[in-house]
Amino acid sequence: MNRFLSHLVRRLIKTGDLTIKFADGSDLRLGDGTGEPVTLRFNSARAERAVALDPNLKLGECYMDGEIDLPDGDIYRLLEILFKNIQLNSTAPTKWVKLIEQLRRIPAHLLEWNTLGRSRSNVKHHYDLSGELYDLFLDPDRQYSCAYFEDPSMDLEQAQMAKKRHIASKLIMDREGLKVLDIGSGWGGMGLHLARQFNARVTGVTLSDEQHAVSKQRAREDGFAGQVEFKLLDYRKLDQTFNRIVSVGMFEHVGRRHFGTYFDKCAEMLADDGVMLLHTIGQSEPPTPTNPFIKKHIFPGGYIPSLSEIVLAVERSGLVITDVEVLRLHYAETLKAWRARFLENWDKAAELYDERFCRMWDFYLASCEAAFRWQDLVVFQLQLAHRPDAVPLTRDYIGRSDRAPHRVKKANESARKKREAKAK
Structure with missing residues (x-):
């Protein structure tokens, strides 16, 4: 189990029914059990690290590349749980995630010259x-x-x-x-x-x-x-x-x-x-x-x-x-x-x-x-x-x-x- 990722999702997910299956075979059950159950499975430790370090980019990329799967539910239901919990807990994003977004602004300024x-x-x-x-x-x-x-x-x-x-x-x-x-x-x-x-x-x-x-x-x-x-x-x-x-x-x-x-x-x-x-x-x-x-x-x-x-x-x-x-x-x-x-x-x-x-x-x-x-x-x-x-x-x-x-x-x-x- 990726401890950093586990820490992030434990802070965030308070409602819903989300189970995360890690690459080492361990499981983590999150939420209050309400709503449609969703299971997110990581197929590699590399994907766990990537999502933990840059979730706004890597969650989509890992799904796109088949490094994560959803045995129960689908990607929309997963995002529903994540976004609803962000709504309810605006302080959930860590300083690390906010720092990534701040750093992303630097190259963004260079790429916004739409010649x-x-x-x-x-x-x-x-x-x-x-x-x-x-x-x-x-x-x-x-x-x-x-x-x-x-x-x-x-x-x-x-x-x-x-x-x-x-x-x-x-x-x-x-x-x-x-x-x-x-x-x-x-x-x-x-x-x-x-x-x-x-x-x-x-x-x-x-x-x-x-x-x-x-x-x-x-x-x-x-x-x-x-x-x-x-x-x-x-x-x-x-x-x-x-x-x-x-x-x-x-x-x-x-x-x-x-x-x-x-x-x-x-x-x-x-x-x-x-x-x-x-x-x-x-x-x-x-x-x-x-x-x-x-x-x-x-x-x-x-x-x-x-x-x-x-x-x-x-x-x-x-x-x-x-x-x-x-x-x-x-x-x-x-x-x-x-x-x-x-x-x-x-x-x-x-x-x-x-x-x-x-x-x-x-x-x-x-x-x-x-x-x-x-x-x-x-x-x-x-x-x-x-x-x-x-x-x-x-x-x-x-x-x-x-x-x-x-x-x-x-x-x-x-x-x-x-x-x-x-x-x-």
């Missing part, structure tokens, strides 16, 4: 994985960001459509032909929604070759090739003005050192009477380093901002914050749906990659869901403008305008008939 080249490399690491992988767990529109569960009974597809409607309402798509910029346009779903529902002229930018190819193909197949343009381009290289700017799930990749650049550029590109909607994962507590496992293996160069960091950069850019909404458990429910689908398609994912990759993604999805449920992760939606009168005086328009107004719908119908006639 044009490094940003492209970081994006390719994650978003240029096989499109077949994402089809295994995303909705058909490939919305890879927090859904919006207006009703708890919604399935993933309904909640992702609700998310697009909710964002569009905050953009105030009140007339046809609006020029819209989508920063971090992904596989094109948000841009195509705005074109389809509001007859907008959309420019989408991404740094992912895979996403760029798919989004261009979708625009052609849907008859929007002349109305929606997707570019393989860094937003910092744009030199245009737009009536609306939307950015969903991209700001997490900007990097703390580039927040000022991001909002300065958005202010430059947004028309005087324009509206912007930023949708980003954030921390509800003061700034802390991004989880080391996620940063190393899933999103290199990523950083989860606190609201205080975002607001300071917005203020310095000259933009005005006209609305803020905090989506709390919506992403936990989204990740729950993604992980359930991923687990159902584990064998297919293993055929695309391997078992180690599947375990890595299982830990990624499970740990993120757990962090949104029991730690400080949330989603911020910030509505921004140059002028405080760019949006209505009261925010009840958000509920009323979740779908296109009548005159825009008529324009959509006219545009649809033109596209169909052209296709014939």
Whole structure:
């Protein structure tokens, strides 16, 4: 039995039902016996030492490499016990764990320079994985960001459509032909929604070759090739003005050192009477380093901002914050749906990659869901403008305008008939 690890978990685990099986054959029973039993088995003394010395990184890596197993329960249930106990016992982390996190801040500062080249490399690491992988767990529109569960009974597809409607309402798509910029346009779903529902002229930018190819193909197949343009381009290289700017799930990749650049550029590109909607994962507590496992293996160069960091950069850019909404458990429910689908398609994912990759993604999805449920992760939606009168005086328009107004719908119908006639 690793005495240091035993000391750590004895201090932490007060509730739940956790049994740890050490590599030497000894067992340790922890908690008060409530809840679903979970058994964590270490397959080597090396794994015990690694987790004891750097739990925030090595727990995930040891699971990924098969150096720990869970004969009872699964990785999500293990994280549930750990995170709930951390919630109840905020003094549980030792000085050693806190020291590791402080030391991790030093190289983090060096790696947060997301230059044009490094940003492209970081994006390719994650978003240029096989499109077949994402089809295994995303909705058909490939919305890879927090859904919006207006009703708890919604399935993933309904909640992702609700998310697009909710964002569009905050953009105030009140007339046809609006020029819209989508920063971090992904596989094109948000841009195509705005074109389809509001007859907008959309420019989408991404740094992912895979996403760029798919989004261009979708625009052609849907008859929007002349109305929606997707570019393989860094937003910092744009030199245009737009009536609306939307950015969903991209700001997490900007990097703390580039927040000022991001909002300065958005202010430059947004028309005087324009509206912007930023949708980003954030921390509800003061700034802390991004989880080391996620940063190393899933999103290199990523950083989860606190609201205080975002607001300071917005203020310095000259933009005005006209609305803020905090989506709390919506992403936990989204990740729950993604992980359930991923687990159902584990064998297919293993055929695309391997078992180690599947375990890595299982830990990624499970740990993120757990962090949104029991730690400080949330989603911020910030509505921004140059002028405080760019949006209505009261925010009840958000509920009323979740779908296109009548005159825009008529324009959509006219545009649809033109596209169909052209296709014939």
